[in-house]
Amino acid sequence: MSTNVVDRRRVNGPARSVEPLYTSADTAESFVNGREDKRTLDQVRPIFMKTGPLSAQESELSLSATASAASGSAFYEQGKIRISCAVYGPRQGRKSNARMGSFDCDFRYAPFSCSWKRRSHIKAADEKEISLMLEHAIAPAIRVEAYPKACIDAFVTVIESDGRAATIAAAINCISAALADAGIEMYDSVAACSMGLRGSQWVADCTQSEEDVSSCSVLIAFMPSADEITYILQHGKSTPEQTDQAVQTCTNLCTRVYAVICRYLQSSLV
Amino acid sequence: MSGGIESVTPGRRLGLAEEYEAGSGTYTRNGMIYSSILGTKVVEKAEEPKETDSQSKPTLYVKRSNAKFAIPVIGSEVLCRVVRMNPRAASVAIMMVGSTPCQEDFQGVVRVQDIRATEKDLVQMINSFRPGDIIRAEVISLGDQRSYYLATTKNEHGVIFAQSAAGNTMVPISWEEMQDPKTKDTEKRKCAKTF
Amino acid sequence: MSQGDVANTGQVVFAIEAFKRIHPVEFQRRFLSQETRHNGRGFSQFRATHVTKGTISTAQGSSTVRIGNTTVVCGIKAEVSEPDVKAPNEGYLVTNVDLSPMCSAHFRPGAPGETAQVSSEHLHRLFKGNVVDPESLCIEAGQAVWVLSADIVFVKYDGNVLDAAVIALTAALEDLQLPKAVFDSETGVVSADRTMGQGLTLRKRLFPATFSLIDGVYLVADADDAEEQLATATVLVVLDDNGHLVNIWKRGAGNISRETISRCVDDAGVRKATLTKELQDNTQKS
Numbered sequence: 001m002s003t004n005v006v007d008r009r010r011v012n013g014p015a016r017s018v019e020p021l022y023t024s025a026d027t028a029e030s031f032v033n034g035r036e037d038k039r040t041l042d043q044v045r046p047i048f049m050k051t052g053p054l055s056a057q058e059s060e061l062s063l064s065a066t067a068s069a070a071s072g073s074a075f076y077e078q079g080k081i082r083i084s085c086a087v088y089g090p091r092q093g094r095k096s097n098a099r100m101g102s103f104d105c106d107f108r109y110a111p112f113s114c115s116w117k118r119r120s121h122i123k124a125a126d127e128k129e130i131s132l133m134l135e136h137a138i139a140p141a142i143r144v145e146a147y148p149k150a151c152i153d154a155f156v157t158v159i160e161s162d163g164r165a166a167t168i169a170a171a172i173n174c175i176s177a178a179l180a181d182a183g184i185e186m187y188d189s190v191a192a193c194s195m196g197l198r199g200s201q202w203v204a205d206c207t208q209s210e211e212d213v214s215s216c217s218v219l220i221a222f223m224p225s226a227d228e229i230t231y232i233l234q235h236g237k238s239t240p241e242q243t244d245q246a247v248q249t250c251t252n253l254c255t256r257v258y259a260v261i262c263r264y265l266q267s268s269l270v
Numbered sequence: 271m272s273g274g275i276e277s278v279t280p281g282r283r284l285g286l287a288e289e290y291e292a293g294s295g296t297y298t299r300n301g302m303i304y305s306s307i308l309g310t311k312v313v314e315k316a317e318e319p320k321e322t323d324s325q326s327k328p329t330l331y332v333k334r335s336n337a338k339f340a341i342p343v344i345g346s347e348v349l350c351r352v353v354r355m356n357p358r359a360a361s362v363a364i365m366m367v368g369s370t371p372c373q374e375d376f377q378g379v380v381r382v383q384d385i386r387a388t389e390k391d392l393v394q395m396i397n398s399f400r401p402g403d404i405i406r407a408e409v410i411s412l413g414d415q416r417s418y419y420l421a422t423t424k425n426e427h428g429v430i431f432a433q434s435a436a437g438n439t440m441v442p443i444s445w446e447e448m449q450d451p452k453t454k455d456t457e458k459r460k461c462a463k464t465f
Numbered sequence: 466m467s468q469g470d471v472a473n474t475g476q477v478v479f480a481i482e483a484f485k486r487i488h489p490v491e492f493q494r495r496f497l498s499q500e501t502r503h504n505g506r507g508f509s510q511f512r513a514t515h516v517t518k519g520t521i522s523t524a525q526g527s528s529t530v531r532i533g534n535t536t537v538v539c540g541i542k543a544e545v546s547e548p549d550v551k552a553p554n555e556g557y558l559v560t561n562v563d564l565s566p567m568c569s570a571h572f573r574p575g576a577p578g579e580t581a582q583v584s585s586e587h588l589h590r591l592f593k594g595n596v597v598d599p600e601s602l603c604i605e606a607g608q609a610v611w612v613l614s615a616d617i618v619f620v621k622y623d624g625n626v627l628d629a630a631v632i633a634l635t636a637a638l639e640d641l642q643l644p645k646a647v648f649d650s651e652t653g654v655v656s657a658d659r660t661m662g663q664g665l666t667l668r669k670r671l672f673p674a675t676f677s678l679i680d681g682v683y684l685v686a687d688a689d690d691a692e693e694q695l696a697t698a699t700v701l702v703v704l705d706d707n708g709h710l711v712n713i714w715k716r717g718a719g720n721i722s723r724e725t726i727s728r729c730v731d732d733a734g735v736r737k738a739t740l741t742k743e744l745q746d747n748t749q750k751s
Contacts, residue, residue: 112540188281
């Protein structure tokens with residue numbers, strides 16, 4: 001899609017603008033053995049989340065407030081990644097199906113959320129692709145038969161990203177939490193985790209700079225209680241054995257992430 | 271009876287289907303009962319064991335943390351506002367199901383033949399509703415692509431709140447008339463029987 | 466539903482939630498006629514406002530502002546472009562307000578709606594030149610200038626777009642660190658050093674206050690979403706650091722007397738004092 005479309009519904013800057021050439025390269029190449037943030041190889045960045053339309057008015061947390069008009073909402077942090085999600089519905093669907101409900105997902109990067117060039121307002125192809133990925137990863141968990149003729153919408157906005165695969169995984173976790181907060185009937189919560197291949201080593205939950213140097217990435221969405229994988233995405237180069245190993249480790253990590261999500265959800269009840 | 275408050279998340283195993291009856295907020299898979307929502311687990315003892323052969327198991331259900339939004343199903347009683355009408359049908363916006371507000375309006379239709387139970391052929395739309403009226407109705411079918419089909423045939427269903435042409439709230443004076451208390455004008459409506 | 470909360474509308478007794486849903490105007494009127502508001506605030510009371518600066522590392526300047534339940538994130542990305550031929554010394558400030566379907570069910574996916582368009586445009590007029598000196602964004606005259614793209618993303622919407630947007634943009638501009646940039650005239654490339662940041666000097670800071678006229682009679686400060694739906698007129702008053710008027714914007718068909726306008730300006734002065742404190746407190750924190 002051309003970036004030079006003049007959109008009269010927005011305030012437009014100059015037709016072309018570029019990032020300056022940054023002289024002090026901040027990509028750390030020192031993590032041959034360890035990781036830049038001193039995590040172990042199979043460690044996920046610390047997770048923080050907050051669900052629900054706020055009693056947390058006094059909270060120190062800047063972003064804890066998410067849509068109260070929504071039936072459920074969640075704010076999710078994983079390291080630097082920050083995602084906000086609101087779930088609307090069950091409400092009248094556009095494409096109604098008398099027997100089952102439908103689940104729609106809309107994923108967006110805020111224009112300032114990526115470390116490289118500012119993103120255009122116009123929805124990019126990758127955002128559409130990720131929306132669909134999220135839909136496929138989450139939909140198997142929802143008991144759609146409980147919502148005849150209705151539609152459930154999840155809107156996700158990335159406020160800050162750090163690693164593409166990790167951001168998608170975080171978005172899945174964020175939606176799961178928001179759906180639970182909305183009281184949507186589900187078989188299980190979906191937890192997701194990603195890994196990158198560095199040399200012959202799998203590294204969990206890569207940051208952007210780690211992802212830049214990894215040759216392959218695997219993303220898994222998993223329902224631990226049902227023991228079912230809802231989504232796998234592998235791209236890059238890895239042997240079948242390596243992939244097998246990554247799926248193993250990733251599902252284990254998903255279970256850990258799941259435990260964290262469940263703990264937060266339970267504490268939100270009190 | 272409860273053994274302390276246990277909060278559960280979707281997918282949490284609650285018990286065996288042999289021992290319990292699965293209640294709301296749960297589902298059964300492979301002989302196990304699981305929670306399907308976030309809430310607190312409640313075990314409700316069976317009613318007085320009936321003398322017949324029905325084995326009475328306690329019911330397991332999950333209580334929601336806060337009342338959430340409802341969707342209309344067949345048989346539910348709904349509150350709606352009349353949006354527009356034509357001689358054959360009135361389009362309404364469903365705002366509440368039972369006593370629970372919907373998050374957003376659902377579209378519904380009251381067809382002219384579903385307004386009254388008797389003398390259906392004499393019913394006229396214009397003598398039953400006006401745009402802006404609030405009506406109580408029952409869902410009779412999930413309807414077409416967009417709208418739910420509603421009926422106001424029961425006595426307690428029909429207009430519960432209406433404004434006169436002068437803009438005052440009217441009171442029902444019979445089953446088919448409402449009166450403006452200020453101007454004393456009467457207008458025709460299919461009134462709901464007040465309790 | 467709680468037991469005592471019932472309202473009689475003449476013939477049918479509704480539970481309070483149903484009443485609010487079915488008859489929003491009447492619902493609000495009951496409160497307003499008793500000199501109070503449905504959210505418990507006084508007529509001239511603003512919601513608690515929290516400002517946090519520098520929350521986003523992928524942006525050169527950022528802020529998060531909460532006005533009650535309205536939550537907004539502002540991020541400024543600095544990029545380089547060629548200046549306009551007519552103004553070789555002037556950089557660009559591009560402000561866009563994003564009211565996504567996430568923040569409220571009022572907004573639909575797709576192109577920005579009217580509210581977003583009007584807010585973006587108004588914000589641009591308020592800040593360009595007035596607050597940010599376009600010449601301070603010049604890297605090399607006629608060759609390269611900074612483009613500051615400020616995006617104001619609503620995470621949660623509960624009324625008062627413009628107040629939230631103006632405060633967020635002010636805070637983000639204060640937080641902005643522009644990397645030190647050098648223009649190489651031989652290659653035509655601008656190189657910058659991330660480690661050497663430099664703040665922007667603002668000509669003034671803006672302090673907004675919005676008032677809404679409900680039902681033609683009641684003037685309330687900082688209306689929330691439910692009140693905004695019923696407002697017939699809205700007045701935005703913007704003051705600068707010295708308490709001088711920068712902008713008055715009255716829109717909507719409702720009549721507002723001259724005395725009311727001057728009362729708005731007075732109340733905006735009170736609001737300015739609290740906002741100044743909030744903005745300063747957070748400068749010290751970061």
